[in-house]
Amino acid sequence: MIRKTLSYLSDHVGSDDMEEILEMTLMNQRPGAPVNVADPPKSAKTPSYLQKHDVNTRVSSLEVEIQGIDEQIKKLTALRGTLIAEKDDLTRERDRINHVQPSRGLDHAVQTKGKGKTATVDYTVSFDWSTQLQLTMKKVFNIGDFRLCQKGVCNANMDGRDIEVANR
Helix, strand or coil: CCCHHHHHCCCCHHHHHHHHHHHHHHHHHHCCCCCHHHHHHHHHHHHHHHHHHHHHHHHHHHHHHHHHHHHHHHHHHHHHHHHHHHHHHHHHHHHHHCCCCCCCCCCCCCCCCCCCCCCCCCCCCCCCCHHHHHHHHHHCCCCCCCCCHHHHHHHHHHCCCCCCCCCC
């Protein structure tokens, strides 16, 4: 340390030596206190008006970012509402299509669908799919008409019902 002290006696000091000079100066002012010149406190590095400016800039930046997110939330909420409305419309349409709709037949038949429902539906009448069912039966099995209960079983199957058939 003595050699370095002697080298600082001249008025000309290189910029590489500034850190050592600062350390030596601080040690002379507070003997025994540890000094970390490489990382002085933030307040010592930057004047308070610059710190205030930095904080205000960051706050403004965050406000702009939050405003952008709020706008995205509004757009997504509107889109969500539109999608829910479309889903509800399609669900009603699906339910309308799935309901039993005989093309001729019983006014007293309950028109519902689904497991656990105690509905009585007469599956021996004609339905929207009856013509296609007859054509398929003729083409695949080469038969012209159903046997006893086959029409009801086929119509219940086409209606999406769970069916169990016991054949004797």
